[in-house]
Amino acid sequence: MPRNPHPSFPGRGKGFDSCAAERLGEAQHPTNDGVNRYNCVVYGATKMLSNARIGLYLAPVWFAAAAMVASCGGDTEPLDDTGSPDDASTPLLFVSDRDGADDIYSVDVGAGVVVRLTNDPGHDVEPAWAPNGDRIACRSDRDGDWEIYLMDPDGGSVERVTDDPARDTSPAWSPDGSLIAFVSDRDGNPDVYVVDIASREVRRITHHASTDESPSWSPDGLQLAFASERDGGHGVYRMDADGGNPVWLTDEANPSIQPAWSPNGGRIAFTSMRDDNADIYVMDADGGAVQRLTDDPATDWEPTWAPDGRRIAFRSERGGDWDIYTVDVVSGVVTQVTTDPARDANPAWAP
Numbered sequence: 443m444p445r446n447p448h449p450s451f452p453g454r455g456k457g458f459d460s461c462a463a464e465r466l467g468e469a470q471h472p473t474n475d476g477v478n479r480y481n482c483v484v485y486g487a488t489k490m491l492s493n494a495r496i497g498l499y500l501a502p503v504w505f506a507a508a509a510m511v512a513s514c515g516g517d518t519e520p521l522d523d524t525g526s527p528d529d530a531s532t533p534l535l536f537v538s539d540r541d542g543a544d545d546i547y548s549v550d551v552g553a554g555v556v557v558r559l560t561n562d563p564g565h566d567v568e569p570a571w572a573p574n575g576d577r578i579a580c581r582s583d584r585d586g587d588w589e590i591y592l593m594d595p596d597g598g599s600v601e602r603v604t605d606d607p608a609r610d611t612s613p614a615w616s617p618d619g620s621l622i623a624f625v626s627d628r629d630g631n632p633d634v635y636v637v638d639i640a641s642r643e644v645r646r647i648t649h650h651a652s653t654d655e656s657p658s659w660s661p662d663g664l665q666l667a668f669a670s671e672r673d674g675g676h677g678v679y680r681m682d683a684d685g686g687n688p689v690w691l692t693d694e695a696n697p698s699i700q701p702a703w704s705p706n707g708g709r710i711a712f713t714s715m716r717d718d719n720a721d722i723y724v725m726d727a728d729g730g731a732v733q734r735l736t737d738d739p740a741t742d743w744e745p746t747w748a749p750d751g752r753r754i755a756f757r758s759e760r761g762g763d764w765d766i767y768t769v770d771v772v773s774g775v776v777t778q779v780t781t782d783p784a785r786d787a788n789p790a791w792a793p
Contacts, residue, residue, distance in 0.1 A: 532748065533792040534755060535559075535569040535578065536766050540784035546580060546597070551768070551779060559597030566591075569790045570613045570622075579603070579613040579622055590624050590637065603637055604644065610635075614657045614666075616683075623647070623657035623666060634668055634685070647685035658703045658710075659683075660727070667691075667701035667710050678712050680727070691729030702745045702754075703727070711735075711745035711754050722756050722769065735769050736776065742767075746789050755779070755789035 533548045540547075541558065544565040548557045560566040564584030571578055575595065582591050585602065588609040593600045604610045608628035615622055621636045628635075634647040634657045648654040652672040659666055667680050675694030678701045681687060692698040696716035703710055709724045716723070717734065720741040725732040736742045740760035747754055753768045760767075766779040766789050780786045 534766070534779065535571065535788070535790040535792070536780070536786050537567045537569065537788045538780075538782065538784050538786045540782050540786075546578070548595075549766075549779065559595075560593070560600075561597075568612060568788050570615055571790055571792050572615055573617055573619045573793055575793045579615060581611050581613060581624075590622060592639075603639070603642065612656055614659060616659050617661055617663040623659065625655045625657065634666065647683075648681070648688075649685070656700050658701050660703050661705060661707040667703055669699040669701060669712075678710065678729075680710075680729075689729075691725065698723070700743055700745060702747055704747050705749055705751045711747060713743040713745065722754060724754075724771065735771060735774065744788060746791060748791050749793055755791060757787045757789060 532551060534551050535546060535548055537544055538547055539545075541561075543561075543563060544567055545558060545560040545562065546566050546569045548559055549555065559578070560580075562582070562584050564582055566580050566582045566584065569578050569580045577592050578595060580591055580593070581588055583589075584591075587607055588611055589605060590603040590610050590613050591600055592603055603622065604624070604626075606626065606628045608626050610624050610626045610628070612625040613622050614624070616636075620639055622639065623634055623636050625632055626635050627633075629646065631651060632653045632655055633649065634654050635644055636647055637644045647666070648668070650670070650672050652670055654668055654670045654672070656669040657666050658668070664683055665680055666683055667678060670677060670679050672679075673690055673694065676697040676699055677690055677692040677694065678698045680689045680691055691710070692712070692714070696714055698712050698714040698716070700713040701710050702712065704724075708727060710727055711722060711724045713720055714723045716732075717737075719739065720743055721734055721738070722736045722742050722745045723732055723734050735754065736756070736758075738758065738760045740758055742756050742758045742760070745754045745756045748768070752772060753770050755766060755768045757764055758767050761778065761781075763783055764785040764787055765781060766786050768777045768779060769775070770777075
């Protein structure tokens with residue numbers, strides 16, 4: 443049976459059940475009705491799960507209507523205005539189990555109109571728009587194991603890109619649309635790979651005994667940010683596009699994951715436990731000038747930049763269940779985007 447990739451996260455103070463897995467592990471989490479529906483795939487998350495209640499999940503993915511605005515309550519300093527707020531009606535992809543299976547949806551952030559894009563018995567998760575908007579990459583187990591797929595913006599013309607019995611996850615387009623970076627354990631350890639869209643040639647980019655994941659391209663295509671525990675702590679790194687010259691941008695004392703490079707290349711958003719709670723942060727691309735964007739007792743993670751650089755979408759359980767929110771990086775205002783009781787995750791802005 444295909445694995446459900448979405449871990450059932452407990453509320454604050456409840457611990458992480460049995461999901462503290464060594465290296466590559468799986469754990470089932472029963473829902474309230476006692477059915478073991480949610481399998482989580484964890485890569486190297488033991489330390490972070492025990493110390494920080496979050497881990498390096500390859501699966502977090504889940505949106506809908508309405509807008510509920512609230513101050514993000516913290517001492518966040520305003521960031522540089524990198525563009526006009528013209529993305530109010532830009533489509534935002536997300537994944538939800540609101541109709542039973544894990545499928546990909548699109549929502550018009552301004553109008554709140556939700557459209558279901560995939561409808562498959564398997565799990566379609568981790569959507570990523572192509573830079574020119576003509577295709578969407580995702581990972582799916584619709585053919586029996588986790589692979590990277592492509593589809594049209596309306597969910598049609600689905601085609602398989604990778605073909606390996608290992609887990610291929612976390613697709614990220616290169617800025618020119620010719621490559622997709624992804625994470626795979628096909629060589630025995632989770633590392634970053636790239637696949638050429640035209641030739642389907644796969645190249646391994648990182649070669650480390652530890653876990654490397656969550657690749658994010660710099661806008662010029664010359665570098666990749668990624669998360670790793672290679673230096674003893676869960677941190678954010680930057681490397682050349684060929685895997686050379688890795689630089690640790692965060693530090694061991696502040697577990698940090700899920701990097702997302704800003705549209706202008708000047709900053710990287712990420713999730714961190716540095717203030718004893720999972721919140722969204724930004725830093726300069728060299729690791730300096732770290733600033734906290736969200737400040738809520740609930741878990742905030744999976745940051746993704748709007749195309750104009752003014753907002754960051756993320757998912758949070760601050761409303762009692764997992765929904766999609768945005769935070770304005772200038773004003774700090776947090777806006778709720780989805781309100782469905784289902785699990786909504788993996789936000790991804792259209793270009």
